[in-house]
Amino acid sequence: MHRIVSFGKCFADPIAVRIMRVLLKQSMTIQDIQTVLDLDRHTVDLRLTKLRDAFVVHSDFQGRWLKFRISERARPLVERLLGDFYEDVDWDPNTGHDDRRFKEYFAKPAPRVPTNV
Secondary structure (H helix, E strand, O other): OHHHHHHHHHOOOHHHHHHHHHHHHOOEOHHHHHHHHOOOHHHHHHHHHHHHHOOOEEEEEEOOEEEEEEOOOOHHHHHHHHHHOHHHHHOOHHHHHHHHHHHHHHHOOOOOOOOOO
8 A cells, every 4th residue: 555655646746757757768867867857966866765665766777877767667657647647747847948958968979088098
């Protein structure tokens, strides 16, 4: 019962919904999420903890980076719920900004690492 309630509470939190929207697109580090959503680390960390406790988000290391993603088990439900209410979510002014920052952030080339050090 606790798991169902925790899952539902994630959709009652606008910031958690914004995080789920971007994580549906691709896995991201906490720094990526902060930058794309223009939020401070504490705010993102609190929501990611809530999402992990509800088994909505899973994290794992990819190389030296901890990446977050929507869990495989929760993905169909999250896609369905966000899809059903996507028009309502689009009315939130933050979602347009989030989408634009997401595209800009991931369109940037990766920083070059010097090879002759």
